[in-house]
Amino acid sequence: MTTTVEAPRARRVKSPPHRRTLARPQPEGAIAALVVLALLGSAVWAFSALRLNVATIVDGFGNAVDFASRTLPLDFPSIGELLSLSGQTLAIVVCATLVASLLSMPIAVLAARNTALGSTSRFGARVLIVVARAVPDVVLAIVFFRMFGFGGLTGVLAMGLHSTGMIGKLYADAIEQVDEGPRTAIRAAGGTRLQQLVSGVLPQVVPSFVATSLHRLDINLRVSVVLGFVGVGGLGKAIADSLRTLDYQRGMALASVVFLLCVLVEIVSGSIRQALLGVREERRGVVAALTRRAVVRKSSSAVPKPARPSAAPRISPPWTAGRLRRTGYWLLTALIVVASIWGADISFAQFERAVSGFGPTLGLFWPPETGGILDELLGELLVTIQIALAATLIGAVLALPIGALAADNVAPNPAVAKFFRGVVLAVRGVPELVLAIVFVVITGLGAVAGALALGVGSVGLLGKLVADSLEEVDRGREQALRATGANRLQVFFAATVPQAAPAFVAHVLYQLDTNLRSATLLGLVGAGGIGYYLLNASRVLDFGVVTTVLLLTFATVLLVELLAVWLRRVLRGS
Incomplete structure (x- = not known):
């Protein structure tokens, strides 16, 4: 009798659950x-x-015609007075932008995700950036005017502290967008955090930093006109004084000078930004060469050193016409900064008076009051x-x-x-x-x-x-x-x-x-x-x-x- 053996039944394989092929719609x-x-x-x-x-x-067309008749012809001051006012305005604006740039660098390092010391420091730096942007510069000017009185120091501090909000944010964004390769290589070679910042991050962001500062310089030049209405010197104060006396011919003449300065600064800063674009590639090459050299040294420390070559490889870019031009820009910038510090009429003796009167001055602004006009x-x-x-x-x-x-x-x-x-x-x-x-x-x-x-x-x-x-x-x-x-x-x-x-x-x-x-x-x-x-x-x-x-x-x-x-x-x- 022949027995037949049934083939084992094939196991049912459970089909995997149906998966969505489209991303879920984001409620945000x-x-x-x-x-x-x-x-x-x-x-x-x-x-x-x-x-x-x-x-x-x-x-309002009739009013515009009447205004034009009272404005033209424009009444410009003497060349000496015009140069003095323009020089003081530019000096205050340059010093304010310099103060903001210097303050923004450490704040941006702490605010950037890839260079922050921790979540607490990053949150604190971001709060400082938002607060600086949210406080109007004219309010800062009113406070500093009460502390320091007339002079360029009020405008420098008001514009400088307010500009820190914008510059610090853009600096932090630039740091977060750097190529992490050079920084990682320097860390692998045993570099400290400071060395990683100086050699791996800073060379990549210098062009962006300079472009941001130049853009803010253009904005601060226009803001200086506003601050003239609260006592900051220069063209802004001269415009405010002319308009208070309804001297539209002089006021609009000075406003046209501000316009020409803004256009000139925009053109010059645009040329400088364009010239600095080539710095990024050159410095990346230098950083790559330095980091490759550091990694090779560390990896070859356990093997016999090869014979020393007759000439060390060149790691610095050659002195081309472009590099000479950019170096000239840096020297010109340094000269402008020095002249601006001198021309802004900053009296450091004002700091002594401000320190002694700091508490009483702040006491004037606190507590807040409504003056009975809260609804208004x-x-x-x-x-x-x-x-x-x-x-x-x-x-x-x-x-x-x-x-x-x-x-x-x-x-x-x-x-x-x-x-x-x-x-x-x-x-x-x-x-x-x-x-x-x-x-x-x-x-x-x-x-x-x-x-x-x-x-x-x-x-x-x-x-x-x-x-x-x-x-x-x-x-x-x-x-x-x-x-x-x-x-x-x-x-x-x-x-x-x-x-x-x-x-x-x-x-x-x-x-x-x-x-x-x-x-x-x-x-x-x-x-x-x-x-x-x-x-x-x-x-x-x-x-x-x-x-x-x-x-x-x-x-x-x-x-x-x-x-x-x-x-x-x-x-x-x-």
Whole structure:
């Protein structure tokens, strides 16, 4: 009898659970989109609430003609006085930028993720950066004016401490973006933390540091006009004195000098930044050679040393024409710094008087007081926010087309791109306070003048950032669409804009943050907002109200700053 053996049944293999092939939608992205839409709706609401329309500007055309008749011809001071005022302004601005740059370097090292000593030090450094950016420089000027009195020291410290917020943030971002290879090699060779910073990080970030400081120098030159209204010397104080006496011919003449200085500084700093771009590659080569040499020495310490070569390999770059030119720039910079310290009229004897009166001076500003006008202060704070929102909307609407035509990959030809680059440069050269004065004369006192001034002024910075973002997109997508027969407009909306859209949103948020602080300052000349109460309180020595205005402004700016940081982080991760 034959028995049959059944083959064993095949085991059922459980199929793996179904896995999602698409990433889960991030709730943060949806919330960020809603926040952006809410900000856009708030800007439209502010624009409508302030009654900004073409009719307002048309109605003020007669005022503009009358203002021009009272302004022209311009009344310039003597050459000697003009050079003295310009030299004092430039000296104060250079010293303030130098102070901010020196303070920002250690703060940035502690704030950067890859060089911080720990989470506590990084958090503390980031808090310092945010606080420095949130406190308006005019408030610092009022405090320091009470401590040091007249002189360049008040302007240097006010602009310097406030600039630390922006410079420190950009310095920290530059440190976080360095190539970690050289630093890792130096650490592997036994280098200390200081040696890693000096040899592995600093050579890579020096060009970025210099470019950031030069950019801030340009901003501080325009800010110096504002500080002239609270007693800081130079062209700003001369403009303020002329406008108080309704001497528009002299005031606008001095404002045109500030404009020319801003354009000149922008052109010179742009040339220096362009010349320093080559430093990055040269220094990377030097650092790579040094680190390779250190690693080879450590790894070959246990083997017999080879015969010493007749000539050591060259690790320093040759003295080419480019290197000589950059060295000349460094020497010129050192000479300018020394001359600025001398020309800023900084009296170190003021420090002695300030130290003795430091406690009583701070006591004047504490505790905060409302002066019985808390409702008015809150109402003007709301007006300040409306001015910032409406101005950002105006600036974005104007800057997007202008910035697009200034980008060389979007403009129809290079001549158009250069022309609109010139337009952006010209707008950036006009201080917002001067624009506010002009619009106050045209439209009258109030928030309309402030919103129009900041809106037009936003075209300068925002237009430049938009143009740079469009030029930095991947050109391959544009070329691929052109190869399919797409026209210029189709390439722009299908390939260029989608890549630059996250950067657009980040730039607009940065401009909103900037406009909120600037809107506080424009109240000094009657352009609406809480700045008017700030100036009046300081003039009548009601420093408790000054502190209240400072706290309200600080809280508002801080909330906007934190919101912008969160939105930028979400957009960067999307």
